[in-house]
Amino acid sequence: MSNPPQCPQCNQTDQVEKASTIYLVGINRKPLDPQDSNRIAAWLTDLPHAQLHALSKRLSPPSSGKQAPVRPIHPDMVVIVFSLVAPIFLYGILSSQPGATVPVLAVLAVFYGLYFWQRRRILTRFEGQLAIRRAADERIRKGIQRWMKLYYCARDNGLFEPGSNQITPADQINGLLLQ
Ligand SMILES: [Zn+2]
Incomplete structure (x- = not known):
């Protein structure tokens, strides 16, 4: 030094x-x-x-502690991935049990209906979580800057x-x- x-x-x-x-x-x-x-x-x-x-x-420098290292996934993304995968399972169920078509489609309809009905609320919650996370990241970033000095x-x-x-x-x- x-x-x-x-x-x-x-x-x-x-x-x-x-x-x-x-x-x-x-x-x-x-x-x-x-x-x-x-x-x-x-x-x-x-x-x-x-x-x-x-x-x-x-x-030691400030750290994020117990915070999960994975970034939260956008709820729409979850639904899109589900929608891409669902037809494969749907095809399997319907070709072995044609009688299940109506109940299975009804369950899917309820799922999508609920999602689009609640979507705004779900997205608001998701954005709130993102904002909390960003604020915590920012606090730690500033803390590390101060620590370096x-x-x-x-x-x-x-x-x-x-x-x-x-x-x-x-x-x-x-x-x-x-x-
Ligand atoms: Zn001194």
Whole structure:
């Protein structure tokens, strides 16, 4: 680390390192490459592994947590795929049980009727879910941007942005990132 910014609490730079660097060094789980010590603050390379790991965990970036990785599927898409596949099953049922034609077509008619009757409500709900998801993604994106700018001072166990005169205790990082 060539030129860490000054900590607003102790006004020194010797115990300061980028939060993202601490995180990455900590999750690396390997002994540090001697070459790395040129880029990384000395206090960090000297930190006992368990301590480094705990600090890295505390300074981890905001993540989407339990959110499902799959994107929600548009309800119309589900109906279209169903409509493409249905004739195959329909053909199978009707060629083996011609008597089932009327009830099967009635069930299909009820299904499509219900869908088009409720479509607007279903789509509104779907769009609401998308909006919630987009807002959450945006919050995390902004949180990661903020996280990339944060520096940690080991002397004060606090986080700060270069140029700011405010320092935040390291255990309040979530409030800082997802405010
Ligand atoms: Zn400090």
